[in-house]
Amino acid sequence: MLDKIxxxxxELGFEQREIKIYLTIIKLQNQTALQIxxxxxxxxxxxxxxxxxxxxxxxxxxxxxxxxxxxTVLKPDQLLVYFKEKYTxxxxxxxxxxxxxxxxxxxxxxxxxxxxxxxxxxxxxxxxSKKNYYVIGIKKKYEDILKYFNxxxxxxxxxxxxxxxxxxxxxxxxxxxxxxxxxxxxxxxxADLTTLIYDNTVIFFIWKNPYAAIxxxxxxxxxxxxxxxxxxxxxxx
Numbered sequence: 001m002l003d004k005i006x007x008x009x010x011e012l013g014f015e016q017r018e019i020k021i022y023l024t025i026i027k028l029q030n031q032t033a034l035q036i037x038x039x040x041x042x043x044x045x046x047x048x049x050x051x052x053x054x055x056x057x058x059x060x061x062x063x064x065x066x067x068x069x070x071x072t073v074l075k076p077d078q079l080l081v082y083f084k085e086k087y088t089x090x091x092x093x094x095x096x097x098x099x100x101x102x103x104x105x106x107x108x109x110x111x112x113x114x115x116x117x118x119x120x121x122x123x124x125x126x127x128x129s130k131k132n133y134y135v136i137g138i139k140k141k142y143e144d145i146l147k148y149f150n151x152x153x154x155x156x157x158x159x160x161x162x163x164x165x166x167x168x169x170x171x172x173x174x175x176x177x178x179x180x181x182x183x184x185x186x187x188x189x190x191a192d193l194t195t196l197i198y199d200n201t202v203i204f205f206i207w208k209n210p211y212a213a214i215x216x217x218x219x220x221x222x223x224x225x226x227x228x229x230x231x232x233x234x235x236x237x
Contacts, residue, residue, distance in 0.1 A: 011120075014081060017042055021057070022073055030070040051120040058082065097182055115210055116128075120149055122203055122213040126196070128157050132163040132227050133198035134138050137189050138174045142207050150175070165237050167229070183236035197225050 009019045020040040025031055028039070037047040044181050051071060054060035059082070062069040074082055113122050124147075126133065143150045157164070164180040169188045176182065192207040202225045204214045 011073040025073045032068055081178055111215045113213040119211055119213050130160040130197045134165045134166045135196045138168050140173050185236050
């Protein structure tokens with residue numbers, strides 16, 4: 001359970017030492033910097049710096065007891081409100097950000113995302129779009145690479161009632177969406193590559209470490225990839 005907590009806190013922007021401090025304070029409460037330093041095994045100077053940083057973010061607070069600072073942190077439900085407020089702030093400026101994007105749009109937009117975090121960034125965009133999508137090449141081992149992130153992604157896509165139309169190898173085991181349509185190929189897909197099409201976007205996922213995703217936004221390119229998908233869909237069973 002602790003592993004999942006750490007993964008989620010990292011996704012929310014906590015660094016490793018901040019997570020240690022947060023979990024220590026939430027467990028013990030009203031701790032001095034020296035006590036926190038000993039519990040987390042982080043040197044005292046760094047502990048002070050991190051506490052100051054987390055205080056400025058509004059995650060940590062302190063009160064004076066006998067002229068010594070004793071630190072507390074946002075409780076879990078308060079932390080949820082904290083990040084919901086940040087999400088709302090971002091949501092409020094989306095139209096302005098989109099207006100800036102539209103001014104700089106190019107006929108073909110090609111982006112490279114590297115590393116596991118790069119894959120997650122692209123997948124977050126897909127999930128947030130709430131768009132139906134087409135995909136070739138889902139494999140269980142790709143889900144294992146994403147771990148907890150994959151489980152949460154499936155839950156959210158089901159919540160949004162997103163339709164997944166997928167072509168996969170016949171013997172492949174993977175997590176299906178509630179609103180999914182699947183066809184299978186007798187021959188295995190040997191390349192560690194997934195092609196995903198949605199809206200005006202095509203994404204190529206490369207599942208060899210250090211991992212990468214290539215995202216191309218272009219209506220004509222999407223049209224060509226969708227035609228290719230439809231041809232394979234007719235062959236698949």
